[in-house]
Amino acid sequence: GENVEQHPSTLSVQEGDSAVIKCTYSDSASNYFPWYKQELGKRPQLIIDIRSNVGEKKDQRIAVTLNKTAKHFSLHITETQPEDSAVYFCAASKTGANNLFFGTGTRLTVIP
Amino acid sequence: DAGVIQSPRHEVTEMGQEVTLRCKPISGHNSLFWYRQTMMRGLELLIYFNNNVPIDDSGMPEDRFSAKMPNASFSTLKIQPSEPRDSAVYFCASSFTAVIQETQYFGPGTRLLVL
Numbered sequence: 001g002e003n004v005e006q007h008p009s010t011l012s013v014q015e016g017d018s019a020v021i022k023c024t025y026s027d028s029a030s031n032y033f034p035w036y037k038q039e040l041g042k043r044p045q046l047i048i049d050i051r052s053n054v055g056e057k058k059d060q061r062i063a064v065t066l067n068k069t070a071k072h073f074s075l076h077i078t079e080t081q082p083e084d085s086a087v088y089f090c091a092a093s094k095t096g097a098n099n100l101f102f103g104t105g106t107r108l109t110v111i112p
Numbered sequence: 113d114a115g116v117i118q119s120p121r122h123e124v125t126e127m128g129q130e131v132t133l134r135c136k137p138i139s140g141h142n143s144l145f146w147y148r149q150t151m152m153r154g155l156e157l158l159i160y161f162n163n164n165v166p167i168d169d170s171g172m173p174e175d176r177f178s179a180k181m182p183n184a185s186f187s188t189l190k191i192q193p194s195e196p197r198d199s200a201v202y203f204c205a206s207s208f209t210a211v212i213q214e215t216q217y218f219g220p221g222t223r224l225l226v227l
Contacts, residue, residue, distance in 0.1 A: 034216075036218075042220075043203060043218040043219065043220050043221055044155070044203070044218050045218070046215050046216075046217070089155065098143045098145075098160055098162050098167065098207070098209045099145065099157055099167075100216060102154070102155050104154050105154060105155070
């Protein structure tokens with residue numbers, strides 16, 4: 001089955017700096033890669049997703065890149081703000097399979 | 113749309129008691145997922161349903177756990193008997209899955225504490 005690894009497990013950045021979180025996956029058939037943000041005591045919420053037919057997707061300060069050959073994808077947050085502090089999860093899935101395989105999460109702390 | 117609805121939001125019970133968690137997926141969604149989240153084990157998929165049929169229950173920890181989806185708008189996760197190690201946040205999520213994978217939307221979760 002699919003195995004998703006996520007690094008780093010914790011990340012601290014100064015407000016205004018960029019943050020990068022990286023994930024690798026093992027199943028070359030995976031073609032859908034969402035990212036979730038989970039604030040303390042809240043539910044995971046989708047912030048951005050990418051499908052395998054594109055290499056990059058951007059939404060304001062958030063971007064995701066995908067390298068299918070290397071089987072890795074990354075989340076980039078620019079101009080970080082304190083409200084970006086949360087746990088971020090990457091996930092992978094493939095057509096025909098309903099379930100998502102989640103990474104272990106990255107706790108991002110943005111220091112004001 | 114109200115989103116995924118879960119009840120109760122918090123549950124405190126004593127070891128050995130039966131616990132029933134409830135979920136109402138987003139209307140029109142055909143896939144439903146039950147997850148458990150703990151600090152030690154992270155986010156674990158317990159079971160998921162597609163069109164009300166259980167597809168994969170390999171994540172269900174043991175026979176004390178059971179899940180049902182009697183119709184498209186309701187699912188339950190039952191723990192009987194409960195144990196302290198079952199203490200966790202249980203999330204229900206739903207999605208619409210046809211030809212391509214669509215995003216899962218999570219409910220607010222049920223925070224379970226077994227004493």
